[in-house]
Amino acid sequence: MMSSESAVWAEGLRKRFGRTEALRGVDLEVPKGSVFGLLGPNGAGKTTAVRILSTLTLPDAGQARVAGYDVVRDADEVRYRIGLAGQHASMDEKLSGRDNLRLFGRLYHLPPKVARARADELLTRFGLADAGDRFVRTYSGGMRRRIDLISSLITAPPVLFLDEPTTGLDPRSRGEIWDTIRELVADGTTVLLTTQYLDEADQLADRIAVVDTGRVIASGTPDELKAEIGSRLDVVVADARDLPGAATVLARIGEPDTDPETRRVSVPVGGGSSTTLPAVVLELDRAGVAVEDVALRRPTLDEVFLRLTGKTDEKVSI
Amino acid sequence: MVLELPAPPAGRASRIRWTLTDGVTLVWRNLIQLKSQPGELVGALIFPAIMIVLFGYVFGSAIKVPGGGNYREFLMPGLFAMTTFTSLMTTLLAVATDASKGVMDRFRSMPMARSAVPFGQVGGDIIIGMAGMVILVGCGFAVGWRIHHGVMSALAAFGLLLLLRYALSWAGVFLGLLVKNEETADQMLPLIFPVSMLSNSFVPTAGMPAWLRTVSDWNPVSALVAACRGLFGNPGVPSGHVALPLQHPVAATLLWSAALLAIFVPLSVRRYRTLNR
Numbered sequence: 217m218m219s220s221e222s223a224v225w226a227e228g229l230r231k232r233f234g235r236t237e238a239l240r241g242v243d244l245e246v247p248k249g250s251v252f253g254l255l256g257p258n259g260a261g262k263t264t265a266v267r268i269l270s271t272l273t274l275p276d277a278g279q280a281r282v283a284g285y286d287v288v289r290d291a292d293e294v295r296y297r298i299g300l301a302g303q304h305a306s307m308d309e310k311l312s313g314r315d316n317l318r319l320f321g322r323l324y325h326l327p328p329k330v331a332r333a334r335a336d337e338l339l340t341r342f343g344l345a346d347a348g349d350r351f352v353r354t355y356s357g358g359m360r361r362r363i364d365l366i367s368s369l370i371t372a373p374p375v376l377f378l379d380e381p382t383t384g385l386d387p388r389s390r391g392e393i394w395d396t397i398r399e400l401v402a403d404g405t406t407v408l409l410t411t412q413y414l415d416e417a418d419q420l421a422d423r424i425a426v427v428d429t430g431r432v433i434a435s436g437t438p439d440e441l442k443a444e445i446g447s448r449l450d451v452v453v454a455d456a457r458d459l460p461g462a463a464t465v466l467a468r469i470g471e472p473d474t475d476p477e478t479r480r481v482s483v484p485v486g487g488g489s490s491t492t493l494p495a496v497v498l499e500l501d502r503a504g505v506a507v508e509d510v511a512l513r514r515p516t517l518d519e520v521f522l523r524l525t526g527k528t529d530e531k532v533s534i
Numbered sequence: 535m536v537l538e539l540p541a542p543p544a545g546r547a548s549r550i551r552w553t554l555t556d557g558v559t560l561v562w563r564n565l566i567q568l569k570s571q572p573g574e575l576v577g578a579l580i581f582p583a584i585m586i587v588l589f590g591y592v593f594g595s596a597i598k599v600p601g602g603g604n605y606r607e608f609l610m611p612g613l614f615a616m617t618t619f620t621s622l623m624t625t626l627l628a629v630a631t632d633a634s635k636g637v638m639d640r641f642r643s644m645p646m647a648r649s650a651v652p653f654g655q656v657g658g659d660i661i662i663g664m665a666g667m668v669i670l671v672g673c674g675f676a677v678g679w680r681i682h683h684g685v686m687s688a689l690a691a692f693g694l695l696l697l698l699r700y701a702l703s704w705a706g707v708f709l710g711l712l713v714k715n716e717e718t719a720d721q722m723l724p725l726i727f728p729v730s731m732l733s734n735s736f737v738p739t740a741g742m743p744a745w746l747r748t749v750s751d752w753n754p755v756s757a758l759v760a761a762c763r764g765l766f767g768n769p770g771v772p773s774g775h776v777a778l779p780l781q782h783p784v785a786a787t788l789l790w791s792a793a794l795l796a797i798f799v800p801l802s803v804r805r806y807r808t809l810n811r
Contacts, residue, residue: 270643295645306636310567322559323646325540325552351570367640 223248223375223406224269228278231264238264240430241278246408246423248374251401253421254410257525261430262410263303266379269408270300283375296324299368303380306364309353313344313363316352321370338366342396358389365396376400378409382416394419414517428525441520448513449496451481454506461505465496485512553647560654564628565661582670585613586677589736600738603769610670610679611691611762612735615755617666618699621659623726625703629655629710630719638809652802656703663699667692682767691765694787698758701794708802711809734780735759738770751777757786 224246231239239261246252254262267273269282271291280287283297300306307316314335321331339348344366347359355363361381368376378397382390397420401407411417417424418438425435434441449469453462456479466472466483473482493512500507543549568575586606594605629652632638641651681688713719732746733739733755739747750756760783763771772780779786 272639272642292645295643298643300640300643302636302639306640308563308567308632308637309635310570311563312570315566319559319563320640320644322562323556323641323644325555325645353570 221248222246222281223250224252224280224282224408226265226269226278226280229265229268229275229280230277231261231268231273231275237430239268239275239278242427242430242432244280244425244432246406248406249401249404250422251397251407251409251420253417253424254408254427255412255414255417255424255521256410256427257412260427262427263379264430265427266300266377266408266410270298270377271295272300283373296371297373297375299371299373299376301361301365301368301376301378301381303383307352307360307367310351312349312351313355314339314348316363317348317367317370320367324371326370334370338369342366356389358385358392361385361389361393362396365393369400374404374406376405376407378407380410380412383412390416414521418517426521426524434520434524438517442515442517445515445520445523446484447515449483449485449493450509450511450513451496451500451507452509453479453481454508455479458505461503462500462507465499465503465505469496479508549647553650553653556646556650557653557657560650561657561661564654564658568662578666579669582613582617582666582673585616586673589613590677593736597737599769600740601769601771601773604678606674606677607679607768608763608770609736610674611759611766611768612730612733613670613674614667614695614762615733615735615758616730617663617670618695618758619702619730619755620726621663621699622702622706622709623723624662625655625659625706626710626713627716627719627723628659629707630713631716633711633714633809634716638806642809648807649803652704652707652806655707656700659703659706660696660700664696667695679768680766683765687765687767690784691762694758694761694765694784697791698754698787698794701791701798704798704802705794708798708805711802711805729753730755733759734770734772748777751780754779754787754790756780757783757790759783761787 222245224244226242226244229239229242229244230237242261242265244252244254244265254265256262264273268275269280269287271287271294274288282294285293285297287294307313308319311319317335317338318328318331321334322328324331326334335348336345339345342362344359344363347355347363352360352363365378365381368378381397382393385393394416397407397409407420409416409420421438423435423437424441425432426441427433434444436444449466451462451466453459456476459474459476459479459481462481463472463474466481469485470483474480475482493510497507497510500510543552586609589609589612590606594609597605599605599608632641638651709722710719713722733750733753735755739750739756742750757779760772760780763769764783
């Protein structure tokens with residue numbers, strides 16, 4: 217069932233392009249005012265999901281509602297309430313930034329005067345007032361993405377779809393896009409973004425769904441996903457000859473991974489890990505192992521992602 | 535700022551009004567695009583003049599008009615037809631660019647009338663085409679081309695040119711939606727020259743080998759050129775035994791236009807609606 221608090225809700229979305237099954241039954245629910253990250257490798261089906269939710273593509277099966285309206289039956293109602301910024305800057309390169317915004321405003325059926333005022337307002341607010349009169353084809357990659365993002369805000373839509381908003385950008389431009397997204401979320405906009413960058417999802421998203429081969433294989437908050445694969449205890453020994461000894465001690469906790477290169481023995485730890493740390497140090501000392509460093513480490517989202525997408529036959533659920 | 539958004543149209547009448555408004559907005563877009571390419575605009579103005587010099591004076595000096603007459607008077611309807619046929623390529627390129635750059639996707643994510651995008655494209659092309667035609671007519675007058683059969687039949691000739699241009703730009707829209715790739719479209723552009731040359735535009739077809747002559751005579755360009763020559767009263771109107779389209783060039787041009795429209799308007803609108811579905 218769809219809760220009244222959902223900005224985006226989808227159930228059983230399927231889509232096939234010829235022989236490729238792009239989506240094989242995707243369920244999503246994005247609460248109002250939150251940022252939802254769709255994470256997955258290239259070809260996982262992220263873009264297809266966004267295209268269905270933004271009314272560009274029809275699903276073969278399943279249902280989806282955006283801002284309370286069905287994406288198939290009430291497509292025009294949905295279109296008034298969404299903004300879409302694609303992977304590829306979807307601007308008219310032969311127009312200036314300002315003319316692009318005016319054009320889009322008029323296509324949303326704003327009166328010409330209002331469309332013009334709205335274009336000026338958005339350019340000023342997002343620091344592009346000076347660049348506004350230049351042709352878009354002269355813009356840098358970062359500016360292009362920003363104007364693209366801005367043009368999806370013309371109607372101040374409650375739901376925003378951002379399909380890989382920062383792919384191919386330098387770190388500074390990425391930071392600027394992130395700041396803009398955070399600003400929008402502070403205003404109450406719901407954002408659904410797709411990304412291949414885990415740090416982007418970690419930085420921005422309240423909840424993440426990991427998509428692989430057309431299916432959601434895991435979902436939850438970034439913390440939940442990290443907890444799913446658990447923390448690791450890393451021990452770095454002073455002398456590589458002590459590695460077998462250290463491994464023997466750690467084998468009581470779990471299966472140890474030994475890396476002679478970095479003189480590191482690593483072992484996964486369960487829930488009550490904090491109490492074992494002093495005990496482990498004590499035991500290592502008793503075994504005569506000279507320890508250089510001991511650390512309890514939470515996994516990065518990258519590790520979570522690799523674990524999840526590397527073993528797609530193993531169902532992961534939270 | 536609080537934005538008041540109009541509701542989607544309820545009835546048929548407001549749906550049609552929406553389509554028209556969106557179409558006009560997109561025509562406006564096509565026209566303000568010209569601001570970014572003053573070079574192309576200047577090129578478009580100079581190009582007819584170059585063609586007139588090249589054909590009218592360089593090649594024309596060696597070409598004999600059948601039945602006698604001024605070659606430059608023979609040439610002008612050919613140049614009118616040639617610029618008419620370029621509309622196929624310019625709309626093809628514009629539409630393919632929109633599709634490959636993602637502009638089309640943005641339009642489709644907006645609550646606009648679906649058929650407004652192709653209509654706006656061909657509408658903009660017609661206005662630009664009329665401006666180009668005015669320049670070409672000016673150039674023609676400068677080199678001695680004249681209208682001999684009165685204003686009414688001259689208007690009929692311009693009407694035919696515009697009608698076929700409109701029909702051809704619909705074909706361009708469909709092909710643009712089909713290739714969806716700017717580079718491919720760019721590479722197709724030069725193809726328009728052989729198509730307009732393989733006709734009676736620049737030389738009489740009588741001197742061509744039989745098979746080539748058949749191709750040229752049945753080329754819609756030839757029907758258009760023959761119709762214009764007849765209506766303007768310019769030399770080179772074929773006489774005696776000629777191919778069927780050239781016996782009734784006006785009817786042939788009308789038929790070509792009707793056929794193109796009947797095929798490509800529904801195909802384009804349908805293709806635009808179902809793009810990537």
